[in-house]
Amino acid sequence: MLRTNRFLLTLFVIFLLTFGAFYLHITNGSFDMSIWDVIKTLLRIDPNPKHDLVIFEFRLPRIVIAMLVGIGLGIAGTVMQGVTRNGLADPGILGINAGAGASIVLFLLLFQMKAKHITDGSWTSTMMMPLFGFVGGALAAALILIFSRKNGRMDMQRLILTGISINSGFGALSMYISLKMNPQDFEMAAVWMVGSIYNANWIFVLSMLPWIVILSVIIYRKSHLLDYFQLEEGTVTSLGISVEKEKIILILCSVGLISACVSVSGSIGFIGLMAPHIARSLVGLRHRLIMPVSAGVGMFLLIISDYISKTVFEPSELPVGIVVSIIGIPYFLYLLVKSKA
Amino acid sequence: MKRLFIAGTTVLLAMSLAACGSDNKNEANVAPTEPATVAVDKPAVETTSSEQTITYLGKDYTLPAQVNNIVAASLESMEDAAILGVKPVGVLSIANAIPTYLEKELAGAALIGDKFAPNNEAILGLNPDVILGSSKFGDEVAGALNKIQTMIPYSHISTNWKDNLNLLAQLTGKEAQASTIIADYDTKAAEAKLKISESLKDKKVVILRIREGSICVYPAGVYLNPILYDDLGVTIPDVIAKTEAQAELSLEGLADLNPDYIFLQFETSENTDAPKALEKLLDNAIFKSTEAAKNNHVFVNAIDPLAQGGTAWSKVKFLDAAIENLLK
Numbered sequence: 301m302l303r304t305n306r307f308l309l310t311l312f313v314i315f316l317l318t319f320g321a322f323y324l325h326i327t328n329g330s331f332d333m334s335i336w337d338v339i340k341t342l343l344r345i346d347p348n349p350k351h352d353l354v355i356f357e358f359r360l361p362r363i364v365i366a367m368l369v370g371i372g373l374g375i376a377g378t379v380m381q382g383v384t385r386n387g388l389a390d391p392g393i394l395g396i397n398a399g400a401g402a403s404i405v406l407f408l409l410l411f412q413m414k415a416k417h418i419t420d421g422s423w424t425s426t427m428m429m430p431l432f433g434f435v436g437g438a439l440a441a442a443l444i445l446i447f448s449r450k451n452g453r454m455d456m457q458r459l460i461l462t463g464i465s466i467n468s469g470f471g472a473l474s475m476y477i478s479l480k481m482n483p484q485d486f487e488m489a490a491v492w493m494v495g496s497i498y499n500a501n502w503i504f505v506l507s508m509l510p511w512i513v514i515l516s517v518i519i520y521r522k523s524h525l526l527d528y529f530q531l532e533e534g535t536v537t538s539l540g541i542s543v544e545k546e547k548i549i550l551i552l553c554s555v556g557l558i559s560a561c562v563s564v565s566g567s568i569g570f571i572g573l574m575a576p577h578i579a580r581s582l583v584g585l586r587h588r589l590i591m592p593v594s595a596g597v598g599m600f601l602l603i604i605s606d607y608i609s610k611t612v613f614e615p616s617e618l619p620v621g622i623v624v625s626i627i628g629i630p631y632f633l634y635l636l637v638k639s640k641a
Numbered sequence: 642m643k644r645l646f647i648a649g650t651t652v653l654l655a656m657s658l659a660a661c662g663s664d665n666k667n668e669a670n671v672a673p674t675e676p677a678t679v680a681v682d683k684p685a686v687e688t689t690s691s692e693q694t695i696t697y698l699g700k701d702y703t704l705p706a707q708v709n710n711i712v713a714a715s716l717e718s719m720e721d722a723a724i725l726g727v728k729p730v731g732v733l734s735i736a737n738a739i740p741t742y743l744e745k746e747l748a749g750a751a752l753i754g755d756k757f758a759p760n761n762e763a764i765l766g767l768n769p770d771v772i773l774g775s776s777k778f779g780d781e782v783a784g785a786l787n788k789i790q791t792m793i794p795y796s797h798i799s800t801n802w803k804d805n806l807n808l809l810a811q812l813t814g815k816e817a818q819a820s821t822i823i824a825d826y827d828t829k830a831a832e833a834k835l836k837i838s839e840s841l842k843d844k845k846v847v848i849l850r851i852r853e854g855s856i857c858v859y860p861a862g863v864y865l866n867p868i869l870y871d872d873l874g875v876t877i878p879d880v881i882a883k884t885e886a887q888a889e890l891s892l893e894g895l896a897d898l899n900p901d902y903i904f905l906q907f908e909t910s911e912n913t914d915a916p917k918a919l920e921k922l923l924d925n926a927i928f929k930s931t932e933a934a935k936n937n938h939v940f941v942n943a944i945d946p947l948a949q950g951g952t953a954w955s956k957v958k959f960l961d962a963a964i965e966n967l968l969k
Contacts (some may be wrong), residue, residue, distance in 0.1 A: 329760035357788055359760050446889060483797065488779030491757045499781040500756045615752050615760040616737055 307589045308342040310323025310582045314596035317369075323605040325366075326359050328607070330615050336508065348478040362610075364429070365564055366602040366620075368512050369497065370571060375516055376554035377572025378591055382526030383547050386456050387639060388632070391558045392569025394459070395466030399440025400433035400555075400562040401493065402470040405477045407432040408485050427507045433559030439553050440466050453533070495568040496620020497606060504564045511560035515553045519591070522550060526587035568621045570628025571598045577635065601627075659694070677913075690742065691861075695793070697808045702791050708770040708812045713750075714759045714786070715775035718795045719743055720807045721956035725818055729803070731767045733759065735910060735947070742945035758782075765789045771812060799867050799951025806953045822953055826960060831874040833964045839872045841967060845878045846902040849890065851922065854915030856890045864950035865959050871957075873963060892927045902967060903933040908946035940966050 316396045325336050331354045341351040373391065379394075380389040389396050411425055443466055448459035478489045491498065525546050536543050559566070579594035602620070605627065609620040646777045691706040713719045713729040722729050725748035731737055734752040752769055754760035756775070759782065771793040773784065786792040796805055803823055810819035822963060848865050850857045859876050863886075869875045880890065882900050890898075907919040919941070920929050933939050942961035948955040 312910040329762045330760050331766045332698060336775075343850060353765060354762055357785065358765075483777040485779065487777050488759060488781065495757070501781060501785070588869075613737060615754040617754060617758040617760065 303584065303586075303589070307583050307593070310593055311596060314593065314600060318600045318603060319487055320599055322363055324602055325607045325610075326355065326471050328611055331358075334533060342468065354426070359566055359608050360568060361502055361505055362497055362606060363566075363603060365497045365500040365508075366606045367599045368505070368508055369600030370563045370575075370599035371516065371595040371604075372508075372512050372557040373568065373571040374406075374575035374579075374594040374596070375519055375591060376557045376561075377574075378523075378576040378594045379519060379526065379550050379554040380577050382461055382529055382587055383529060384454060384456075385460060388460060388571035388573070388635060389463075389567060390632075391554070392572060393467065393632075394440075394463035394553060395465065395468075396437050396440045396444070396469055396558050397562050397567040397569060398467045398470035398474070399443075399558040401567050402473045402503050402641065403439075404429055404433045404435025404559075404563050405489055405493070406491060409477050409481055414460065426503050429563035430507060430511055430556075430560040431475070433563045434556055436470070437555040437559045437562070438552065438588065440470060441551055445551070455550045465479035479491070490567040490631065493618070494567040494619040496609075496617070496619040497565045498593045498610075498617050498619070502563075507562040508564050511556055515560075516554070516595070517557045519553050519557075520588075522546065522553075523587040523591045525550070528583070532583075553578055566619075566621060568602070571601055571634065573603065573635075574628055574631050577631075593618060656839075667925070669934065674869065676959075678685065680820045684835065695808070695811065697793055698796060698804055702771075702793050704791050704812075705770045710767055710769045710771075712753060712764050712767055712769040712772045712790075712959070713747075713787050714756075714772055714792075715777075715795045716740070716949050717797055717805060717807065717952050718773035719747060720952040723807050724748060724822060724827055724954040725806070725809055725813065725815050727809060727813050727815065727968070729774055730769065735783045740947055759786070761785050761789065763934075773809070783958065797949070798862075799864065800862055802951050802953055802956060812856060816894065817879065819953075822957065825959055826953075829964070830868075832962055833960070833968070834874045836871065837964075837967055841875060841902075842910060844876045844901040845898065846904075846967070847878060847881065847894075847898065848904040848906065851915075851918050852887075854912055854918045856892075856895065856922070857887050858884055859892045860884045862866040865944075867947075867951075867960050868956055868963060870879045872960070873967075892925065896927050899931050901936070902938045903931070903940070904943050904963070904966075905939060905941045906944075906946045906948075907942060913948075938966075 308584075327333070327335055333351060333354060337348075337351055338355060341347065341355045358488035371427055376391050377389075380394065394438070405423075407429060409504060411428075412560065444459065444462050445454075447462040448454055450458060478486055481489060488499075525541065528539060528541060529543070529547070533543060556627055575594040576590060578597045579590045582590040583593050605623040605641055606620045609618045609623045612623075655925045660800070668699065670907075677955070681727070691705050693706045695702045695704055710729040711722070711727065711729045711793070713722050714731075714733060716733060719729070719740070720743065721727075723743045729747065731752050731753040732743075732747050732750040734740075734754065734755050737752065738744075739750065739752070753767070759774075764786065769790045772786050772790050773795045774786055774792040776794040776796045776798070778786070778792075778794060783792060783794065793808070795808075806819045807816070807821065810816045846869055847858065848869065850859070850864070855898050858881060859866055859883050868883065870877045878898060878900070880894065883909050905922075909916060912918050923939070923941075923954075928934055944955065944958040945964060948958065950959075
C-alpha cells in the first residue's frame with residue numbers, strides 16, 4: 301500500500317516537473333512572445349499566423365519529439381539494465397545507438413537522393429527510417445550478446461568492453477558513409493549524428509509514435525519478467541520461464557524503441573543510463589514500477605536538456621546530445637565509483 | 642515519503658519562481674516590439690497583390706514586390722552581400738559573432754545561428770522578405786525556412802557565381818554594380834591569363850586546404866580551383882583532375898605531386914582537434930622537400946581562410962592574390 305502511494309506520488313511529481321519543463325520550453329525562444337500570446341495561440345483565440353508558426357511548427361514538435369525520445373530511451377535503458385543485470389548498461393554505451401545510426405546513415409546515402417524525385421518522397425523515406433535503424437540496432441545487439449558470452453553466461457566486463465568497441469566501430473562506419481554523401485545529405489547527417497532534435501517536425505512525430513506506443517505497451521506487459529531475471533539463471537528456468545526467448549523478445553523490443561528514437565534524434569546517450577537509476581532510487585526494485593517512472597524521468601530530462609540546448613547560446617544551437625552528455629558523464633563516473641565501493 | 646514530498650514542493654516552487662521571472666522579462670521585451678510587428682504586417686497584406694517572380698538557375702520563386710529585409714542564411718550569400726554593399730538584416734554566426742572577415746561590411750546585422758542549424762525563430766523575428774539559404778540545406782531545414790518566407794537555395798557551386806551575384810543584385814536594384822564587378826574580374830583574369838600561361842607553362846599550382854588536421858584537395862570546378870584552372874589557364878595537375886569531391890591528400894601524395902606553387906588555406910575553427918596542423922605541416926620534411934617549399938612559393942592564407950571560394954567576393958580577392966604571388 302505504502303509502495304503504491306509512493307509510486308503514485310512520484311509519478312505526480314514527475315508530471316509536475318515535466319509540465320514545468322514544458323512551460324519553460326514553450327514560452328522561451330528567439331522569437332519574442334509573451335505568455336499570453338502563447339496561451340492565446342494554444343487556445344486558438346484570435347490566431348496570428350506568426351505565432352502559430354512559432355508554436356505549432358517550431359516549438360511544439362520539438363517538445364513532443366523530446367518527450368517521445370525521452371520515454372523511448374528511458375524504457376529501453378531499463379530493459380537493457382534488467383536483462384544484462386548490469387547497472388551500467390545503456391543503449392548508447394553498448395553501441396546499439398551507433399548500430400542503428402550507421403544503418404540509418406547508410407539508408408540516407410542509398411535512398412534519400414532517389415526518394416527526392418518521387419513526389420512526397422521524403423514522407424515515405426522518413427517513415428522507413430526507423431525500420432532501417434532496427435536492422436542495424438538488432439545487428440549491434442546480436443554482436444554484443446554473442447561476444448559478451450563466456451561459458452554460456454553473460455560476462456559483465458566483456459559486455460561493456462564489447463559495447464565500447466561496437467560503439468566506436470559503428471561510429472566510424474557512420475562517419476565513413478557520411479563522407480560519401482552529397483552536400484545536402486551530409487549537412488543533415490552531420491547535425492543529426494551528434495544528437496539533435498533541432499529539425500523536429502510533425503512527420504518525425506508520426507514516424508516514431510507507433511513504435512513508441514506499441515513497443516512500450518509490450519515491454520510494460522513483460523516488465524515483471526525483468527524482476528525474475530535478477531535471480532540466478534537456473535532459478536528462473538526452474539520457475540518455468542523460457543529465459544532465452546523472453547530475453548530476446550525484450551531486447552528486440554527495446555532495439556525497436558531505440559531505432560525509432562535514433563532515426564529522429566540521432567544518438568543521444570546517457571538518458572537510458574540515468575533514467576532507470578533515478579527511477580530505482582525513487583520507487584525500489586520492482587520493474588513494473590520502475591518502468592513508468594523511468595519513462596517519465598527520461599521525458600523530463602530530455603525536455604529540460606533541449607530547453608538548455610536551444611537557449612544557452614541563443615541564437616546558435618547546442619546539440620541536445622552534447623547537453624545530455626555534459627550531465628550524463630559525471631553521473632556515469634559517479635555510478636562507476638559507487639559500484640566499485 | 643515526507644522527504645520526497647518536501648523535495649518535490651521545493652523544486653516546484655523554484656520552477657514557478659523561475660517561470661515568473663522569465664514571464665516579466667518576456668513581457669517587458671515584447672511590449673515595445675508589438676506595434677512594430679503590426680505596422681510591418683499591414684503593408685505586407687496590401688502588397689501581396691503586387692508580388693514579383695524571380696527566376697534563379699531555372700526555377701521560379703515568388704517574393705514580395707519590394708524586398709527590404711534580406712536574411713543571408715549562407716556564407717556564400719553573405720560574401721556576395723559584402724562585395725555588393727548590401728546590408729542583410731540577419732546573417733549566420735561563427736562562434737556567436739559575425740565572421741570576422743566580413744565583420745565590417747555586415748556590421749549591424751542580427752545573428753541567426755550557425756550554418757548547420759539556422760534559428761527559425763530568430764529569422765521569423767526579422768520579418769524577412771526573402772531568405773537566401775544554401776543549396777546545401779537538407780529537406781527539413783529548407784522546409785521550415787520556406788514556411789517563414791520564400792527561401793532561395795543559394796548555390797554553393799563555384800561555377801554559378803555570376804548567377805548568384807546577379808540574383809542578389811536583382812533583389813536590391815544593384816544590377817549595374819554587379820555587371821561592373823563581373824566585367825572587371827573577367828578583364829583582369831583575361832590579361833593575367835596571357836602572362837601566366839606563358840610564365841607558368843609546365844608548372845604545377847595547387848590550392849590545399851587543411852581541415853580537421855588533414856590536407857584536402859578539390860576537383861577542378863570546386864572551391865577556389867576554377868580561378869586557377871579556368872580563369873587563369875593554369876594546367877590542371879593529374880591529382881586534381883582525378884578528384885571527384887573533397888578528398889584527403891597524403892604527404893606521400895603531395896611528394897609525388899611535387900607542386901611548384903602551393904596556396905595553403907588554414908582556418909582555426911575548422912581544425913579544432915588539430916590547432917597546430919599548419920605549423921606541423923610547414924615543418925614537415927616531406928613538405929619542405931617540395932619544389933614550392935624550396936623556392937619559397939608557399940602562400941599561407943592568401944585570402945581569408947573562411948572564404949567560400951565560389952563567390953564574387955572570394956574570386957575577386959583570390960584573383961588579386963594569385964596574380965600578385967604567381968607573377969612576382
